[in-house]
Amino acid sequence: MGLNDFWFLLIAVLWTGYFFLEGFDFGVGILTRLLARDRTERRVLINIIGPVWDGNEVWLITAAGAMFAAFPVWYATFFSSFYLLLVLALLLLIVRVLAFEYRHKRPEESWQRNWELVLFASSLLLPFLWGMMFANMVRGVPINSQQNFAGSFTDLLNWPALLGGLAFVALCTVHGAVFTALKTVGDIRVRARTFAAKATVVALLLGGALLIWIQAERGTAWTAMALAMAVVGLLGTLAMNAKAREGWAFSFTGVAIASVVAAIFLALAPDLMPSSLNDAWNLTIDNSASGPYTLKVMTWVAVIMMPLVLLYQGWTYWVFRKRIGPQHIPADAH
Template identity: 80%
Template sequence: MGLNDFWFLLIAVLWTGYFFLEGFDFGVGILTRLLARDRQERRVLINIIGPVWDGNEVWLITAAGAMFAAFPVWYATFFSGFYLLLVLILLLLIVRVLSFEYRHKRPEESWQRNWEWVLFASSLLLPFLWGMIFANLVHGVPINSHQDYAGSPADLLNWYAVLGGLAFTALCTLHGAVFTALKTVGEIRGRARAFAARSAAVTGVLAAAFLVWLQTDRGNGATLIAACVALAALVGAFAANTRTREGWAFAFTGAAIAATVAALFLSLAPDVMPSSLNFAWDLTIDNAASGAYTLKVMTWVAGFMTPLILLYQGWTYWVFRKRLGTQHIAEAH
């Protein structure tokens, strides 16, 4: 394996980590309206992700930074081609942060309610948009002979991308439901398990439809294995949730997300961004990569920094490992 291949693999791992961690983060935000019955229960849901949501987003910054440094041509074409969708994602990430920070700054009912709706809407739209982007990425977009995006925003709006967005949203919602059951006590815990049981079937149908389409579109033996692992993990999550084994259910939904992302990247290789105009104009792991010296320096930096990030984030999750319930929420003042 050359450094080009290593960095493609590492970027795939970074995106997998982002969707695994931010996936339940988005899911819990969605559940603030679908599961919580009052403001106190919404505060419980917000508090179970409060200590970790910003750390989860480090994976996004790292993945984008790695693309910029290791594959500058890929980064340039990717961010120019998906410019409008990525700007919308950036705005949604910003207002989502504000919903966490501003919601409790004023006591008025309308103020808090509006920011709670912002949290719900941004958490719902973000995984949908990410799903659309990655579905379009593997399906192929108009790239010309100069390695530039040659399409329009309308080219990104297609049924394949919409299905990818729905599948990602459903996966994140299910992931968030089992995380809620894992991190709460009392009545909300039981309702989270019931919600996860109901949503598992919808998630399975959407994920299966998208993965089958992916397999027929750009699939190979490796993507078929990853797709089967993802669907088997969803079945395992449903079984574990039924038996109130919340830790196992969370592991299985995380495995389903990881296997789905793996299927996407496995279908890409050896490309990083296929062209729908001419396969000779595809961006590949070789023609989109930085020079050997740059990749070598990046490898040393990554080898030093990655363990530190993992240790810090693991410590954060350990410190805030306790379950929460409405009895732990102080009265608003």
């Protein structure tokens, strides 16, 4: 395996880590309107992701930075192709941060309700936008012989993109529901499991449809294996959730999300972004990479820094591992 291949693999791992970790806090944000019955329960949901959501976003920054440094042509074409979608995603990321930070700054119910709506909307729309972008990347976008985007925003509005967006939202919602059941006690935990069971069926249908389309579009034996693993993951989620084994259910939702992301990158390889105009104009692992010296330096940095990041995040989750419920929320703190 050359350094080009190694960095393609590492970027796939970084995106997988992002969707695995940020996926459940997107899901919990969605559940603040679909599961929580009052302000106290919404506070419980916000508290279970409060210590970790910002650390989860580090994976997005690292994935984008790795794309820029290892495959600058891919980075440039990706960001120009999905410019409007990425600007919208950036705005949603910003207002989502504000929702976490500003909600508790004033006690008025209307103030807190408005920021909760912002949190819900941003948590819902962000996975939808990411799903649209990655589905379009598999489908192919108009890239010309100069490796530039030669289309318009309307080229990105197609049924595979819509399917990708809906599938990502469904998967994140299941992931968040199972995480809620894992991190809470009492009635909200029971309702989270009930919600997770229903949401898993929806995710199985939408995620399965997306993976079948990927298999038909650019399928290989590897993508077929990823499809099978995603199905196993969601079926395992159903089984473990029914037995109230939330830890195992969460692991299985993680397998499903990782399998979907793996299917996308496996379908792309050895391409990075296929051109819908001419296969000869595809961006590939070889024609879009930085020089060998750059990749070598980056590899040493990654070897040193990645274990430290994993250790730090693991420690954070261990510190905040205990379950909470409405009884842990003070009456005057919403």
